[in-house]
Amino acid sequence: xxxxxxxxxxxxxxxxxxxxxxxxxxxxxxxxxxxxxxxxxxxxxxxxxxxxxxxxxxxxxxxxxxxxxxxxxxxxxxxxxxxxxxxxxxxxxxxxxxxxxx
Numbered sequence: 001x002x003x004x005x006x007x008x009x010x011x012x013x014x015x016x017x018x019x020x021x022x023x024x025x026x027x028x029x030x031x032x033x034x035x036x037x038x039x040x041x042x043x044x045x046x047x048x049x050x051x052x053x054x055x056x057x058x059x060x061x062x063x064x065x066x067x068x069x070x071x072x073x074x075x076x077x078x079x080x081x082x083x084x085x086x087x088x089x090x091x092x093x094x095x096x097x098x099x100x101x102x
Contacts, residue, residue, distance in 0.1 A: 001025055058082055058102060
């Protein structure tokens, strides 16, 4: 951005070009800040790894509830024993998902 300002101040680019480039840079900065925030969330999540015993306990609870589940609501409750949240990232027709386990 500093180089853009310098180019504009030194009349190397027009005001219109400056504003267009500034808008593009601002969008890029915003997108990178959002990606950084997502990475910070993942980092916090990954810092809290469960032990093997905790994983086995959760899987056992899941199996018990899942096998007894009849309705969709009951199955969703069973899945919540394993999955904390699902993060979706959509760009056009492309969808990327990240599953955050408990």
